[in-house]
Amino acid sequence: MAATTIGVFDSGFGGLTVLRELLPLIPGAHYIYLGDTARLPYGSKSQITIARYAVESARFLESQGADHLVIACNTASALAMTEIRDAVGIPVTGVIEPVVDAARHRHPHSDVLVLATSATVQSHAYRTQCGERGLRASEKACPLLVPLVEEGWVDSPITRDVIRVYLREALADCSPQAILLGCTHYPLIAPAIRAILNELNSQAEVIDSARATAIAIERAIHVPPTESAVPASFQCYATDSVEKFARLGSQFLGQPIPLVDLLDLGG
Amino acid sequence: MAATTIGVFDSGFGGLTVLRELLPLIPGAHYIYLGDTARLPYGSKSQITIARYAVESARFLESQGADHLVIACNTASALAMTEIRDAVGIPVTGVIEPVVDAARHRHPHSDVLVLATSATVQSHAYRTQCGERGLRASEKACPLLVPLVEEGWVDSPITRDVIRVYLREALADCSPQAILLGCTHYPLIAPAIRAILNELNSQAEVIDSARATAIAIERAIHVPPTESAVPASFQCYATDSVEKFARLGSQFLGQPIPLVDLLDLGG
Numbered sequence: 001m002a003a004t005t006i007g008v009f010d011s012g013f014g015g016l017t018v019l020r021e022l023l024p025l026i027p028g029a030h031y032i033y034l035g036d037t038a039r040l041p042y043g044s045k046s047q048i049t050i051a052r053y054a055v056e057s058a059r060f061l062e063s064q065g066a067d068h069l070v071i072a073c074n075t076a077s078a079l080a081m082t083e084i085r086d087a088v089g090i091p092v093t094g095v096i097e098p099v100v101d102a103a104r105h106r107h108p109h110s111d112v113l114v115l116a117t118s119a120t121v122q123s124h125a126y127r128t129q130c131g132e133r134g135l136r137a138s139e140k141a142c143p144l145l146v147p148l149v150e151e152g153w154v155d156s157p158i159t160r161d162v163i164r165v166y167l168r169e170a171l172a173d174c175s176p177q178a179i180l181l182g183c184t185h186y187p188l189i190a191p192a193i194r195a196i197l198n199e200l201n202s203q204a205e206v207i208d209s210a211r212a213t214a215i216a217i218e219r220a221i222h223v224p225p226t227e228s229a230v231p232a233s234f235q236c237y238a239t240d241s242v243e244k245f246a247r248l249g250s251q252f253l254g255q256p257i258p259l260v261d262l263l264d265l266g267g
Numbered sequence: 268m269a270a271t272t273i274g275v276f277d278s279g280f281g282g283l284t285v286l287r288e289l290l291p292l293i294p295g296a297h298y299i300y301l302g303d304t305a306r307l308p309y310g311s312k313s314q315i316t317i318a319r320y321a322v323e324s325a326r327f328l329e330s331q332g333a334d335h336l337v338i339a340c341n342t343a344s345a346l347a348m349t350e351i352r353d354a355v356g357i358p359v360t361g362v363i364e365p366v367v368d369a370a371r372h373r374h375p376h377s378d379v380l381v382l383a384t385s386a387t388v389q390s391h392a393y394r395t396q397c398g399e400r401g402l403r404a405s406e407k408a409c410p411l412l413v414p415l416v417e418e419g420w421v422d423s424p425i426t427r428d429v430i431r432v433y434l435r436e437a438l439a440d441c442s443p444q445a446i447l448l449g450c451t452h453y454p455l456i457a458p459a460i461r462a463i464l465n466e467l468n469s470q471a472e473v474i475d476s477a478r479a480t481a482i483a484i485e486r487a488i489h490v491p492p493t494e495s496a497v498p499a500s501f502q503c504y505a506t507d508s509v510e511k512f513a514r515l516g517s518q519f520l521g522q523p524i525p526l527v528d529l530l531d532l533g534g
Contacts, residue, residue, distance in 0.1 A: 038312065044508055045305065147414040158432070161425050241311055 003230065004029040004221060007061030008070045009054070011040040013238075013245050014146075014184035015072025016252035018095065021214030022070075023232045026221060031234035032064050035249070036265065038240035042075040043119025050075060051083040056265050060237075062088045068221055070213065071095065072184055074116060078125030091220060096125055098216035099180050099209035104133040106205065107177040113170055113204065114139045115193070116182030117146060126182055137180075140170040149185045150248060159189060163196045171202060179204045187211070188252065237263040270497065271296040271488060274328030275337045276321070278307040280505075280512050281413075281451035282339025283519035285362065288481030289337075290499045293488060298501035299331050302516070303532065305507035309342040310386025317342060318350040323532050327504075329355045335488055337480065338362065339451055341383060345392030358487065363392055365483035366447050366476035371400040373472065374444040380437055380471065381406045382460075383449030384413060393449055404447075407437040416452045417515060426456060430463045438469060446471045454478070455519065504530040 006029050008019050013035050022031065034057050036042075042050050054076040058069055069092045071077045071084060077094030085092050103112050112135050114126040121141040130137035145166075148159045179197070181187060187210045194206050238245040242260040250257050273296050275286050280302050289298065301324050303309075309317050321343040325336055336359045338344045338351060344361030352359050370379050379402050381393040388408040397404035412433075415426045446464070448454060454477045461473055505512040509527040516524050 038316070040311070041308075044307070044511075046507060049305075143418050144411070144414050144420075147411050151410050153411075158425060158428050161428065165425070240313060244311075 004067050005065045006031050006068050006070060006217070006221070007058075007064065007066030008033045008072050009036075009057045009061060009076070010034075010073040010184060011036050011042040011053075011075065013037070013249035013252050015070075016249050017184050017187045017210040018070060018072040018213050019234065020252065020254050021211050022217065023234070025214050025218045027232045028230045029221075029232055031232060032061055032066060033234060033236045034061055034263065035236070035238045035245055037238045037245055038265070041119070042073065043117055047079045051080040053265075054080040054084050055087040058084045058088050058092070060263070060265065062090055066090060068217065069093070070217060072210075072213065074120045074183055074209075075123070078120055078123040093213065093217050093220065095184065095209045095213045096129055096182070099182070099207055099212040100126065100129045100133055100135070101216070102207050102212040103130070103178045103180055104135055106207070107135075109134050110177040111136045111138070111174055112178045112180055113137070113174055113176035114180045114182045115142050115145075115166070115170075115186060117141065118143050120182055126180065138170060138174040138176065140166060142166045142183075145189065146183065146185045149188050152251070154188050154192070160192050160196060163189065163192055164199070167193075167196055167200060167202075171200060176202075176204045179206045181206065181208050184210055185252075236260045239263050239265050271334050272332045273298050273335050273337060273484070273488070274325075274331065274333030275300045275339050276303075276324045276328060276343070277301075277340040277451060278303050278309040278320075278342065280304070280516035280519050282337075283516050284451050284454045284477040285337060285339040285480050286501065287519065287521050288478050289484065290501070292481050292485045294499045295497045296488075296499055298499060299328055299333060300501060300503045301328055301530065302503070302505045302512055304505045304512055305532070308386070309340065310384055314346045318347040320532075321347040321351050322354040325351045325355050325359070327530070327532065329357055333357060335484065336360070337484060339477075339480065341387045341450055341476075342390070345387055345390040360480065360484050360487060362451065362476045362480045363396055363449070366449070366474055366479040367393065367396045367400055367402070368483070369474050369479040370397070370445045370447055371402055373474070374402075376401050377444040378403045378405070378441055379445045379447055380404070380441055380443035381447045381449045382409050382412075382433070382437075382453060384408065385410050387449055393447065405437060405441040405443065407433060409433045412456065413450065413452045416455050419518070421455050421459070427459050427463060430456065430459055431466070434460070434463050434467060434469075438467060443469075443471045446473050448473065448475050451477055452519075503527045506530050506532050
């Protein structure tokens with residue numbers, strides 16, 4: 001029997017933090033990761049364009065044999081889940097529902113704070129999904145965090161200064177019991193976020209969407225025990241800048257990416 | 268006789284710093300600004316794609332009656348000038364040649380330092396053009412400066428900390444007589460850059476590509492004296508996010524942008 005194949009899609013390489021959590025959790029699977037780097041950032045584009053791009057990527061991953069699809073992109077998870085589910089014949093998991101479910105499970109009926117990019121905050125996808133699950137969500141746009149992570153300044157005092165500014169502003173308006181990291185880049189600075197929360201005397205628990213999504217997929221997929229003995233294998237595609245993808249992506253994945261295949265999905 | 272019409276093109280709203288310099292310098296003209304915001308950032312795209320996008324924008328501005336075209340985009344100026352000049356029948360000025368010419372004029376045969384985005388540095392367009400004019404150029408990628416300016420943290424101590432890191436790294440390897448601001452966002456933080464240079468005991472003169480480009484166009488265009496009495500008028504188009512364009516663009520232009528027209532140039 002062939003191994004379970006899990007397709008993971010993001011506009012860039014941020015979604016590799018989700019793959020990083022999946023690899024040890026479902027080790028017997030084969031993973032195909034697609035970063036639509038030619039057309040990022042999705043956040044500044046219209047809903048119709050984002051849905052079209054995401055559907056093209058989802059169909060590619062299905063055509064490559066994916067049995068399950070992970071939309072490891074907050075913008076596409078916020079704005080294109082219906083279109084993606086309509087376009088493919090396999091189960092699809094986004095990154096927003098799992099982390100909101102985890103927050104509800106651990107802190108029911110509480111106040112939560114969502115840290116995300118401007119585009120994700122403007123979609124209010126987290127606030128809506130939190131509201132449907134009895135959580136009161138404040139959303140804070142943190143536009144500098146992605147560039148700081150991509151610059152590699154994960155442990156820099158400047159990054160901590162920026163986090164401090166954002167958290168001070170956000171915590172002036174709310175006292176959350178959980179902080180949801182609503183961007184796949186943020187797991188790399190989760191330790192710095194926890195340190196600043198401690199400094200600001202907040203007891204809020206940081207819940208990471210990459211980890212929460214990987215756990216949700218492990219529960220959804222029943223991998224045969226024979227497969228779990230086989231080491232995970234993965235293959236990466238990017239629609240542009242494969243060299244940058246391999247270099248920066250390795251930091252997100254936590255291991256070297258030996259090969260990235262260039263894929264043309266059109267203009 | 269109709270007023271001179273100057274078309275100004277950028278991938279986003281950064282090029283508005285060039286328009287800001289042009290308005291008082293050539294007041295009698297009519298300006299049409301096009302920001303291809305749907306397809307930014309150009310920096311992460313291939314040369315063929317950038318040239319195609321830039322040519323479409325250049326043709327649109329010519330079709331709207333532009334007599335002169337300003338490519339107020341460093342990426343397109345670095346990678347697509349030949350294609351743009353071949354595609355239109357009007358004079359075209361980029362942002363790189365004018366600032367390099369200004370540096371050569373003021374500091375001939377000297378060492379210069381170019382601050383720019385990663386994409387511009389990777390193109391080595393500044394180093395090449397400096398070399399052709401007898402200047403030895405070091406190039407320093409400063410990927411965090413655009414997001415800091417777009418966050419509005421122009422006067423923030425964090426922005427000064429980031430500039431200090433970049434300038435310390437760059438000045439460890441060279442002792443420039445001039446510093447070329449190779450990104451249309453950077454004029455907004457030129458005062459902070461000058462302050463940090465002073466702190467680091469550098470005497471280098473900061474030369475601004477927006478100002479240098481506007482002066483080059485004033486020299487190239489002979490505006491009839493009757494026109495210079497008429498106040499300048501401008502019209503803005505963007506291919507996406509017109510509301511963000513108007514809001515953030517006003518800071519770059521230094522005056523309100525009452526109306527931004529949405530333009531569809533295709534996928």
